[in-house]
Amino acid sequence: MTEAVKNLWTGLVVICLGLAGWVHLDIVPFHFSHMPAHGIFFAVLGLTQLIFIPFFLFFPQNQPIHWLGFTLTGGMVILWGFTQLGVTPFTRAAEPVDTATIISKLAESIGCIALVLRYHPQKCRALSKTFGVSIVNVGMVLAVGFATEALIGGTPGGHHGHEALKGFNDPQNKGHSHTPYANDYTADYDWGDVWSSLKSYLATRSKTTYLWGLPPGFPKPRVPEDNPITAEKVQLGRHLFYDKRLSGNGTLSCASCHHQDKAFADGLERPKGSTGMIHPRNSLTLTNSAYSSTLTWANPSLGTIEKQVLVPMFGEFPVELGITGQEEKVRNRFKNDTLYQQLFSEAFPSEKDPYHFVNFAKALASFTRTMISGNSPYDQYIYQKDTAALTIQELRGLKLFLSEELECHHCHGGFNFTLSTVHDKTVFVEKPFHNTGLYNLDGRGAYPTDNTGVFEFTAKEKDMGKFRAPTLRNIALTAPYMHDGSIATLEEVIDFYERGGRHIEKGKLAGDGKKSPLKSGFVVGFEITGQEKEDLVAFLKALTDEQFVKDTRFSDPFAPPGIARK
């Protein structure tokens, strides 16, 4: 091989690596915009490819540098092949092939071939060796990638290509031609974006790592995209939850109707609002509301806790916290308090005036979302495999609960004991509501006018008396039962389902719920013995999570240590 030919191959390697390195650096802003880790990967790759060039020129005979060269050229082509199969970190589906891809992959391929031709007398052997080494190196890159993804976050299952393509398909974005890649979807991002998003990324990153500490067997809750959970928001939410200044007249807090020792219910049939108005419905437990596909007793449109908390804050029929009309006064109580200045600025660091009610709702929702209970004797038995956690009697009750005779699980099924459940892997969001035959005022299934269930929202006759099946976790702590607290004990609840509807003989509410035409087909009644009833109650009591009701993460932050405040 003449010197001239050698120089030609060397030159080709340099040009190809330079080109590939430059293209990789150029696409960093775009990838950074959808996922910082992916952008960082391209930045490191581009820089390595560029920095490689002088080393290659100064140490032309160095073996390790050759292997690195193969990895940075052929290896990257192989890695790209993997991304097309959708098995790499950051991407779970084939990425679109655009001009940037074609240029960089072509450059790397040619660079790889040039490297072989320049140094290796046995071309074919060198080429196959190249691939061998490249695959090993790619394996390491993948491992590092997955680790990065796991550490600083990725979107498994999600693929940024869709977002990118959305922009690409948007007619307004077409026609941008200020980059060397015609029609390229990476066009609209520059390094200025990277700098600003890197700053805000680093600012939030240090705060966003929220450790759920989920109980074994529990899926990750779904968190709304516009309210990522942070420890700071949770702290702010916890303070607001226990603070009576969050009511119009300063007499009531969320915690007034949601006591931790009662699994965040209140033990009353129906609670009283800040102005003395009686609420028509029973206070619901907040246990595991993070997994509820709809919130409250019977509102099909309330899909997030963020939306739900606005109801007690601003509702007028009935008045609960009673903030409507008092917004400025309430806002200023927190704005002028040094503790809350600190809490708000930590929870919403990028906002100048964070004291608006959207943020109150976001913080309260974040706190409520952390109230996850999954350490009852039932969980210890089923998920933690502690065979001594349930007694023989409780196990008999569990068997009855899951039986096809009692049909409990058709509405109270799943890990959270309600089919009204959603989590991060859910595709089909199920939002069931049922009429259980609690009332039948007119023989056609009517419920009392202040508690008509889903009918209140849809005005459809078939929705009369339909309510959501709440979780049965901590059920022993949340008496009295049903949406209006009209059944006092668990034993009586079982009697009610055993009969298949409630018969009220006298008075304004008289009627036989068993005969309601609107009653669910799963509430048909059953026959059990007294012993079986006791077993079933024993099982329901085994759903109580003692740790949850004592967990200091959910306790009153204003209470003096050791004293639980009511």
Place this chain on the structure above:
Amino acid sequence: MRSFTISTLMVLLIAACNNEKQVQLQFSAEVAGTPLACDRWYAGYDSAGDAQIQVKDFRFFISDLRLINDKNEEIPVQLEQDSVWQFMDIALLDFENGQGECEEKGTARTNSVVRGIVKGSNFKSIVFKLGVPFEWNHVDNVAVPSPLNVGAMFWNWQFGYKFARFDLVTDREDDQKFWFIHLGSTGCHALASGMAPDSACLKTNIPEIRIDNFDVDKDVIVADLGSLLQQLKIGTCMSGPANPFCEELFPRFGLSLASGDCIDGCQGQTLFHKQVLTPLAYTND
């Protein structure tokens, strides 16, 4: 769109190399020829011949789908993995749209197509199982992708899935008002209720359905509730081993209630038949 095009091209390229082709198997649900819908009344399918019935739910899992070619070779169909309707070799077919009577347990989206790749050609028969294979039937349903995490299809009773969920309501009163048909494995022994079984279930209850003279491109597999129920006594059957209504119903699935296995290759089943494809009322959305 571009990524879709690219992946389709790649699939086609791979398919071309291996003599593989993409298949879209069409299903439909009917009641004696009339398309099945949640807001319609159907009459005359019970033993008395005059009860009106309405559908509250109509969903079923199929698995282990194979095509049989003219050399009598069984070729498995590899399902596309969308983790919405299809996962591993399991697909959920869903003919309830969450409207009307189907609102109680239903969801809005429906599915009548099974998508996959198959090697070879000249297929003449189709075989599939109505159910979920044992290795996926008793998993923790919050830890697996859709369609295995659809809550309404999970059957806490046996810690498995309802292979088929046909919920009906009738115009009769009391114990004839609801007519629920849930097919699933029973006799699953576990350490305790609420736990996965430690060995195979006593009664598998998974019918294997074979349809001959089947044209992959032109035929549709019809699940006909009318022919399943024809002349049956109204009565809920949730696969209970001693349930008298199940005793009548199970042979319609081709199954023996006593053993949980196919009788004579499940040939006696009356739920599925084929029909030449016509423009369909259902789409995969």
